[in-house]
Amino acid sequence: MTEPALLIIDVQKGLDDPKLGKRNNPQAEANMARLLSDWRENKRPIIHIKHNSVEPQSPLRPDLPGNEIKDEVKPLADEPLFSKTVNSAFIGTNLESYLHEQKIESLVIVGLTTAHCVSTSTRMAANLGFNVTLVSDATATHERVGVNGRSYSAEELHEMELAMLNEEFCAVHTTDELLQQ
Amino acid sequence: MTEPALLIIDVQKGLDDPKLGKRNNPQAEANMARLLSDWRENKRPIIHIKHNSVEPQSPLRPDLPGNEIKDEVKPLADEPLFSKTVNSAFIGTNLESYLHEQKIESLVIVGLTTAHCVSTSTRMAANLGFNVTLVSDATATHERVGVNGRSYSAEELHEMELAMLNEEFCAVHTTDELLQQ
Numbered sequence: 001m002t003e004p005a006l007l008i009i010d011v012q013k014g015l016d017d018p019k020l021g022k023r024n025n026p027q028a029e030a031n032m033a034r035l036l037s038d039w040r041e042n043k044r045p046i047i048h049i050k051h052n053s054v055e056p057q058s059p060l061r062p063d064l065p066g067n068e069i070k071d072e073v074k075p076l077a078d079e080p081l082f083s084k085t086v087n088s089a090f091i092g093t094n095l096e097s098y099l100h101e102q103k104i105e106s107l108v109i110v111g112l113t114t115a116h117c118v119s120t121s122t123r124m125a126a127n128l129g130f131n132v133t134l135v136s137d138a139t140a141t142h143e144r145v146g147v148n149g150r151s152y153s154a155e156e157l158h159e160m161e162l163a164m165l166n167e168e169f170c171a172v173h174t175t176d177e178l179l180q181q
Numbered sequence: 182m183t184e185p186a187l188l189i190i191d192v193q194k195g196l197d198d199p200k201l202g203k204r205n206n207p208q209a210e211a212n213m214a215r216l217l218s219d220w221r222e223n224k225r226p227i228i229h230i231k232h233n234s235v236e237p238q239s240p241l242r243p244d245l246p247g248n249e250i251k252d253e254v255k256p257l258a259d260e261p262l263f264s265k266t267v268n269s270a271f272i273g274t275n276l277e278s279y280l281h282e283q284k285i286e287s288l289v290i291v292g293l294t295t296a297h298c299v300s301t302s303t304r305m306a307a308n309l310g311f312n313v314t315l316v317s318d319a320t321a322t323h324e325r326v327g328v329n330g331r332s333y334s335a336e337e338l339h340e341m342e343l344a345m346l347n348e349e350f351c352a353v354h355t356t357d358e359l360l361q362q
């Protein structure tokens with residue numbers, strides 16, 4: 001059995017656009033970088049996911065500077081990168097068949113954002129039969145207004161989404177817990 | 182173009198098991214029944230989804246009485262029913278190809294639970310290209326403890342999940358709004 005792959009989702013400059021609102025976990029990128037170093041040192045599999053938005057107003061459109069992956073987790077030339085146009089890293093990509101070819105059964109998921117692409121990819125990875133670990137302090141999300149008109153902070157949304165995902169789709173751990181294993 | 186299909190997810194007796202904790206929206210089943218009557222009267226497409234759990238401890242195992250669909254939304258013999266073993270109604274079923282065959286492009290989603298099968302199916306339906314309406318008062322969820330040890334009420338989790346889904350994956354509406362359209 002192959003070692004767990006580190007799946008790094010949508011860590012792109014455009015997600016710092018102020019119009020997306022306040023974000024939690026400012027240290028998330030530093031934690032992703034610590035995990036990425038560890039995975040590289042131990043020659044475990046690493047997979048990068050990038051969002052090429054087809055929405056007219058999105059800062060993640062491929063023709064905009066916001067599409068670029070942040071320096072902290074910039075892929076090396078020999079690390080696989082899958083581009084997607086929707087939230088799930090498994091829809092419209094060959095990620096599922098790639099994981100099966102590589103005999104990868106476990107994923108450690110980090111990236112942006114907890115509410116959208118990270119949650120959707122975590123849910124689908126689990127439902128496709130992969131064993132998923134989600135790293136609570138190497139993911140983050142933005143504040144949002146509810147359908148009831150209430151404003152929810154990024155931290156509230158992040159914690160509640162982790163509560164909904166944990167034990168149903170994944171095991172939630174911190175960066176330190178993973179690096180100490 | 183075919184009219185929107187009503188997709189009724191996992192409205193099964195076992196989800197009333199007290200070990201799942203307190204639930205919000207006690208009127209959700211009555212609202213589902215109102216929508217189902219309306220869909221039947223107007224001869225719009227109706228699709229039932231049932232969870233056949235493979236988890237040893239689940240009240241939704243096919244050999245248990247909790248697997249049974251509740252009386253309020255019991256399928257008629259000529260209404261299609263897809264059985265699944267994971268959260269997403271699209272994984273391990275022919276639902277996607279059925280919708281394409283029937284030229285159904287829009288879904289109105291109701292059922293249980295907001296946090297798990299409803300959210301996962303909504304996210305995946307949207308990412309597969311379907312136009313999704315989620316009915317806020319014809320879905321419901323259970324209370325849950327976060328990875329931070331905090332207890333979250335069913336209503337908080339429900340409202341936050343709707344906030345995360347709305348406008349990104351679906352349009353959230355009430356039963357009354359849909360019936361008045």
